[in-house]
Amino acid sequence: MNSDLEPIHTAIYTNSDSRKRDFAHDLLQGRIPDALGFLMGKKGGYFSDARLAAFIEAEARYEHSGMGDAGEQSLKTRSTGERKRALLDFLLKQKPDFIVLDDPFDNLDRAFQEELRQRLLDLSESVTLIQLVNRAADVLPCMQAFARLDGGKLVEFPDYKPVTESQDNIKKLSIPPAPSGAPELPAPPGAPELPARDNPLVIMRDVRVEFSGKTAVTGISWEIKPGDFWELRGPNGSGKTTLISLITGDSPKAYGQDLHLFGRAKGSGESVWEIKEHIGYFTPAMMDRFRGYHSLENMLISGLTDSIGLYIRPTENQQSLARQWLELLGLERSAGELLRNQSYGTQRLIFCARAMIKHPPLLILDEPTAGLDDHAARLVTQLIVKMARESDTAIVFVSHREEPGLQADKLLELLPGPKGSSGKISMRSPG
Numbered sequence: 194m195n196s197d198l199e200p201i202h203t204a205i206y207t208n209s210d211s212r213k214r215d216f217a218h219d220l221l222q223g224r225i226p227d228a229l230g231f232l233m234g235k236k237g238g239y240f241s242d243a244r245l246a247a248f249i250e251a252e253a254r255y256e257h258s259g260m261g262d263a264g265e266q267s268l269k270t271r272s273t274g275e276r277k278r279a280l281l282d283f284l285l286k287q288k289p290d291f292i293v294l295d296d297p298f299d300n301l302d303r304a305f306q307e308e309l310r311q312r313l314l315d316l317s318e319s320v321t322l323i324q325l326v327n328r329a330a331d332v333l334p335c336m337q338a339f340a341r342l343d344g345g346k347l348v349e350f351p352d353y354k355p356v357t358e359s360q361d362n363i364k365k366l367s368i369p370p371a372p373s374g375a376p377e378l379p380a381p382p383g384a385p386e387l388p389a390r391d392n393p394l395v396i397m398r399d400v401r402v403e404f405s406g407k408t409a410v411t412g413i414s415w416e417i418k419p420g421d422f423w424e425l426r427g428p429n430g431s432g433k434t435t436l437i438s439l440i441t442g443d444s445p446k447a448y449g450q451d452l453h454l455f456g457r458a459k460g461s462g463e464s465v466w467e468i469k470e471h472i473g474y475f476t477p478a479m480m481d482r483f484r485g486y487h488s489l490e491n492m493l494i495s496g497l498t499d500s501i502g503l504y505i506r507p508t509e510n511q512q513s514l515a516r517q518w519l520e521l522l523g524l525e526r527s528a529g530e531l532l533r534n535q536s537y538g539t540q541r542l543i544f545c546a547r548a549m550i551k552h553p554p555l556l557i558l559d560e561p562t563a564g565l566d567d568h569a570a571r572l573v574t575q576l577i578v579k580m581a582r583e584s585d586t587a588i589v590f591v592s593h594r595e596e597p598g599l600q601a602d603k604l605l606e607l608l609p610g611p612k613g614s615s616g617k618i619s620m621r622s623p624g
């Protein structure tokens with residue numbers, strides 16, 4: 194073991210199959226691979242979303258996370274950026290020799306990403322950094338050695354170079370058709386007579402939401418029309434999830450607002466399920482809650498029946514549609530394989546396609562590329578753009594990361610202010 198080696202900052206590329214958490218745990222427990230022998234006998238800290246989640250859970254159980262001083266603002270009420278800042282402060286108090294950074298920029302807005310990047314660069318003068326990373330753009334410029342983590346093993350140290358261009362693409366086939374018999378949407382009351390396909394799907398006027406006396410968003414007016422392609426953007430804590438939950442029927446704060454959803458005034462007796470019928474939705478948290486004992490084909494068909502997994506016998510038409518989607522994704526040979534046996538990137542593609550298969554009037558994708566490596570993110574991006582261009586479905590996506598090729602036509606930006614976030618709408622020119 195080369196424990197006399199000079200410590201070097203090391204970037205380790207991972208993907209969903211790398212077993213990175215086990216690897217990080219081993220490093221922190223002193224089970225060090227030869228290549229990183231310089232960490233032997235050294236004290237480490239772990240900067241990760243999993244570590245933060247453990248502190249938040251401790252706080253829920255014992256009323257104190259154990260991270261900061263008693264009486265500090267609770268972690269649960271802080272934004273993602275503030276939580277990560279607090280975790281780094283906590284780790285530094287332990288005076289570590291090295292820190293394992295587990296995708297440190299995930300889920301951070303652009304301003305917090307920049308703040309953290311600068312802090313880590315300053316820190317690299319005194320602490321060894323081991324960065325586990327799935328996006329090439331995230332690699333800190335202070336890194337001196339590079340490797341890849343493959344099934345828990347470190348390979349190609351110290352000169353690994355990620356392959357930037359891969360041949361895999363979403364197939365040049367068209368988006369499969371909508372299932373037959375999709376319901377037509379009624380016009381909102383008082384709306385001018387328009388062909389059904391031109392009725393706005395969502396109308397918000399001067400919406401304001403507060404939590405415990407604190408205003409989260411204020412004066413938001415937003416209209417989503419059929420076929421629109423929107424990005425909803427804003428820093429951590431600016432109210433993106435709050436606005437989305439008004440539309441998906443998941444927030445009691447929607448009552449009493451000037452809000453029309455799919456042709457009906459909110460609060461006019463509609464059920465949550467009637468609203469959800471018109472929406473396809475994806476957020477990465479859905480994947481965590483799901484065990485994946487269904488075939489890829491049945492997962493897609495379940496998007497037609499609004500269940501996760503399939504519990505009824507599918508019709509031939511449903512099976513045929515699912516196969517067309519699998520072909521588009523280049524997965525036709527895996528139709529009968531279990532979701533849980535696929536890579537994380539493939540699972541993500543299936544979940545996104547599942548939200549699209551019924552051609553819902555409105556598709557909401559909340560951080561669809563979060564946690565993916567470059568290759569998987571590119572495929573998901575291609576799929577979203579294709580759906581936007583080739584279907585009548587309106588799309589709203591949220592992404593903290595600038596994804597190459599993913600540019601919506603319209604942008605709603607939430608701008609935080611002392612009295613809550615206001616909204617700014619802008620149109621993007623094509624091209």
Ligand SMILES: Nc1ncnc2c1ncn2[C@@H]1O[C@H](COP(=O)(O)OP(=O)(O)OP(=O)(O)O)[C@@H](O)[C@H]1O
Pocket residue numbers: 270271272273404405409427428429430431432433434435436
């Ligand atoms: N149930 C709740 N109770 C109290 N405060 C809440 C609740 N939900 C949201 N908030 C607060 O409302 C504000 C907006 O939160 P929201 O989750 O909508 O932001 P966001 O833009 O989605 O953030 P992120 O990018 O971190 O996901 C934050 O200050 C948050 O703490």
